[in-house]
Amino acid sequence: MSRKRLGQLEAEVLAVLAGADGFLSTGELRERLEGEPAYTTVNTVLFRLLDKKMVERSPRGRGFAYRLVVDESELAAGRMFDHLRVASNPSDVLNQFVHGLNPDEEKSLRALLDRHKEQP
Incomplete structure (x- = not known):
């Protein structure tokens, strides 16, 4: 173990x-x-x-x-933000993250980004 x-x-x-x-x-x-x-x-x-x-x-x-008693998605997002804030190159971190996604996760992320673009 x-x-x-x-x-x-x-x-x-x-x-x-x-x-x-x-x-x-x-x-x-x-x-x-x-x-x-x-x-x-x-x-x-x-x-x-x-x-x-x-x-x-x-x-x-x-x-x-x-x-x-807390929202799991908020916790995970908070951890991701914390890591991005201390990274010397947040773009590289995001790039590595995106390349690690499976096709379904990538599709979900693209849909979220598209919806975010459409909102004022």
Whole structure:
């Protein structure tokens, strides 16, 4: 098992919670994550997300279950903006991003850009 950076695991936890229908316990969340992270590691990520007010928790049995309370798309876009702002050449970053898209993602991006162009 390879160890993930905490930021990467945090992003994966957020993605799983975003796709969940309701609250998930630490164990349920852990089962849906790749690489079988330790239970305590997942709990640490959840506590950090709770501190950041990105998740809420509800008592369940002897523990808690968690649910995302922020918009996942806003979080991802915010991270992308943060990376662009500190890049020495944002154009190169965008170029690399676009070249990494699969055909469906590229089509979606083109449609969004076309709609944005049409708006005043």
